[in-house]
Amino acid sequence: MEKPQAVLFDAYGTLFDVYSVGLLAEQLFPGRGQALGVLWRDKQIEYTRLVTTSNHGAHYQPFWALTRAALAYAIKKIAPPGASAQAIATFNGQVDQLMNQYRHLSAFPENKAVLKALKARGIATGILSNGDPEMLGIAVRSAGMEGLLDHVISVDAVHKYKTHPEAYALGEQATGLEAANILFVSSNSWDALGATWYGYQTLWVNRYQLPFEELGTPPTRTGASLRDVLSFFEA
Amino acid sequence: MEKPQAVLFDAYGTLFDVYSVGLLAEQLFPGRGQALGVLWRDKQIEYTRLVTTSNHGAHYQPFWALTRAALAYAIKKIAPPGASAQAIATFNGQVDQLMNQYRHLSAFPENKAVLKALKARGIATGILSNGDPEMLGIAVRSAGMEGLLDHVISVDAVHKYKTHPEAYALGEQATGLEAANILFVSSNSWDALGATWYGYQTLWVNRYQLPFEELGTPPTRTGASLRDVLSFFEA
Structure with missing residues (x-):
């Protein structure tokens, strides 16, 4: 397999920690913050x-x-049955607080060092995300990654989310490369699988020690953090 | 809205209880049977x-x-980390036992009375399911429903699962009716939503007191059991 000429990263779950809303969720819903975070994400x-x-x-x-x-659904699902009028009145406030937190998710700590190492090798870098352009812009700026990404690609351009092939095709169009010459990196196993099926070289960053999808196709490689991206460029 | 001329039922979760595997799951995985059932289904x-x-x-x-x-994934996910060689050796046996149970899911108790009442009114009845034809045939026979269903439609004919429009189109093709003149019944809120978007009249049978999907489109009606199907035919 040829060394990739570009690296595209999934954003939510891969560069940005979607569970970093957990502390606020736990404050708003004591004892159920983690369940809310998982339900919201799913x-x-x-x-x-x-x-x-x-x-x-x-x-x-x-x-x-x-x-x-999805957040509105998740809060309704975990709310105790027969919630009081007061509880319902605070509902919109809770949604607003959590959505504001979601706009400023924490970035995983190793991100910037990995992006810098790729830039030092002359490798093109980018994001290929389900996020809409405004969300991605804010997240990238908050994390101080502006100068480290050549492409910030949103599926909003085609109105189809991953794993639709029109969404993955955007990575080829933006870089001018074929998928076989691009490394796609995701912590979401369904996304690593979809990208592999599409034709990318893939790294699944298995941050939570999960099984991979049981659909008969493994990712090109599996790693434990974004640092494993660099293994694709070693001699 | 015109009275429907046919009623199509989702199968898994709607006619057949996908959580009826829970007892065996609990025997195989004490304390984690319910979690396994939910994870498997999701x-x-x-x-x-x-x-x-x-x-x-x-x-x-x-x-x-x-x-x-999906079952293989779910068992791997709930297995304790560092499972023993013996635990791994029993893995395939557990999968086989649970799959055999899945082949003979319990039917919800009100099903046959509702199907008989529809037949008595001259309404065409059928299943429109993600299940493949062999699974559906066994489930229908096990439940003693053969004589009560005019159509048993599997999405396998188009190799696209619901909510893909080609899957829902099969209901129109089998009955020779337009979706607007067919009632589609599902306990799965995503399926009731997809069918509503497609153009069916819909009944969401909310068996587990869940919120409906928060995507801006309600089902035509919401009920608590299959008996609520008959409300569409009252004067």
Whole structure:
């Protein structure tokens, strides 16, 4: 396999820690903050799939709107049955607080060193994300990554979320390279699988010691942090 | 809205209780049977979406294969870290036992009375399911429903799972009716949503007191059991 000429990163879960909202979630919902975070994330991903598949994408909504909808669902699901009028009145406030936190997710600590090492080798870098352009812009600036990324690609351009092939095709179009010459990096196993199926070289960053998807196709490599990206460029 | 001329039912979760594997799961994995059942079901649905969306369905596998893959994933995920060689050796046996149970899921108790009431009114009835034809045939026979269903429709005919429009179109093709004149019934809120978007009249059977999907479109009606189907035919 040829050494990749560019590296594209998934954003949410890979560069930015989607569970870094957990502390605030725990303050708002004592004892249920972690469950809320997981439910929110799962529902967010589910919504990207529902709007992509149904009626060929006719029900597309930007990632910010789907993230908010997923949070509203998650709070309703974990709310105790027969919640009081007061509890319902605080609902919108909780959504607003958590969405504001989501806008400023923590970046994983090793990110910038890895991006700098890639730039030093002359490798093109970028993000290929379900996030909409405004969300991605804020997240990249908050993390101080502006100068380290050649491409910030949002699936919003095609109104189809990953793992739709039109979403993955954006990486080839932005870099001018074929997928086989690009390394795609994701901590989300479904995303690493979809990118592998599409034709990318892939690194699955298995941050939480999970099994890989059992669908018969492994990623090119599996690592434990973004630092494992550099293994693709060693002699 | 016109009274529907046919009623199509989702199968898994709607006619057949996907959580009826719970007792065996609890025997095999004490204290974690329920968690395994939920994880299995969620992963099964996730896999239908991944293979439908990725590369336009090129990675399609029948529902039985995806159900088995989802179970393998779920067992690996709940297995204690550093499982012993013996634990790994029993793994395939556990998968086989649970898959055999899945083949003979319990039917919800009100099903047959509702189907009989529809037949008595001359309404066409059927199943429109992600299940593959063999699974559906066994489940329908086990439940004694053969004479009560005019159509048993599997998405396997198009190699696209719900909520893909080609899957929902099969209901129109089998009945010769437009979706607007068909009632589609599902306990799965994502399926009730997808069918509503497609154009069916819909009943969401909310068996577990869950919130509906927060994507801006409600089902035509919400009920608590299959008996609520009959409300569509009252004067």
